[in-house]
Amino acid sequence: xxxxxxxxxxxxxxxxxxxxxxxxxxxxxxxxxxxxxxxxxxxxxxxxxxxxxxxxxxxxxxxxxxxxxxxxxxxxxxxxxxxxxxxxxxxxxxxxxxxxxxxxxxxxxx
Amino acid sequence: xxxxxxxxxxxxxxxxxxxxxxxxxxxxxxxxxxxxxxxxxxxxxxxxxxxxxxxxxxxxxxxxxxxxxxxxxxxxxxxxxxxxxxxxxxxxxxxxxxxxxxxxxxxxxxxxxxxxxxxx
Numbered sequence: 001x002x003x004x005x006x007x008x009x010x011x012x013x014x015x016x017x018x019x020x021x022x023x024x025x026x027x028x029x030x031x032x033x034x035x036x037x038x039x040x041x042x043x044x045x046x047x048x049x050x051x052x053x054x055x056x057x058x059x060x061x062x063x064x065x066x067x068x069x070x071x072x073x074x075x076x077x078x079x080x081x082x083x084x085x086x087x088x089x090x091x092x093x094x095x096x097x098x099x100x101x102x103x104x105x106x107x108x109x110x
Numbered sequence: 111x112x113x114x115x116x117x118x119x120x121x122x123x124x125x126x127x128x129x130x131x132x133x134x135x136x137x138x139x140x141x142x143x144x145x146x147x148x149x150x151x152x153x154x155x156x157x158x159x160x161x162x163x164x165x166x167x168x169x170x171x172x173x174x175x176x177x178x179x180x181x182x183x184x185x186x187x188x189x190x191x192x193x194x195x196x197x198x199x200x201x202x203x204x205x206x207x208x209x210x211x212x213x214x215x216x217x218x219x220x221x222x223x224x225x226x227x228x229x230x
Contacts, residue, residue: 003156034214034215034216036214036215036216036217038157038217045206045220045221045222045223046157046206046217046220047220048216048217048218051211051214051215051216051218052214052216055214057218089156089157091157091159091217093215096173097170098159098170098171098172098173099147099159099162100159101156101157101158101159102156103156104156104157
């Protein structure tokens with residue numbers, strides 16, 4: 001199974017919006033609603049921020065939103081804040097009953 | 111709420127078996143509402159799904175690791191176990207134990223992670 005494709009890095013200024021894309025295939029992202037996103041700060045465990053493509057767990061800011069079109073999922077962060085600087089990973093369930101992760105996107109808040 | 115704590119040797123010799131435990135607290139290890147996965151992350155690199163196990167003991171493994179990995183559940187100790195055989199330096203990573211929502215198939219609770227180094 002090949003990893004999902006994410007842009008290696010993205011940056012934005014405080015208050016701006018950024019979008020991170022995650023591209024897979026019809027055997028993973030395109031075929032299932034089980035796409036989720038994780039935020040990881042240095043030295044910490046990843047944290048779930050989006051599940052089922054676009055739903056947020058309790059306690060996650062509504063500045064985080066997710067969507068999907070075909071084989072590509074996207075994470076949008078609006079009103080960027082310094083605390084959003086982190087690594088972001090997407091993952092999807094696959095037709096092989098396994099999970100595949102993206103390579104990660106490093107978000108820098110300028 | 112469920113909490114997870116990984117434990118095990120931080121150093122394993124090449125060709126030997128990496129063994130980790132994950133202690134579950136704050137919830138049932140056999141709940142039908144969720145199950146468990148192990149995920150690893152080499153230093154400075156991305157996440158890799160290792161496999162999943164249900165409270166019943168049923169498993170699914172990453173095809174790239176399937177020949178070397180096994181997982182089990184000890185309900186009396188409320189522990190999950192991961193064994194990875196014939197390790198090499200490429201298996202050096204932080205290993206995370208996670209709870210997976212059965213309804214949403216998302217990794218909603220993570221342990222703090224256990225760093226394992228494979229030495230030659």
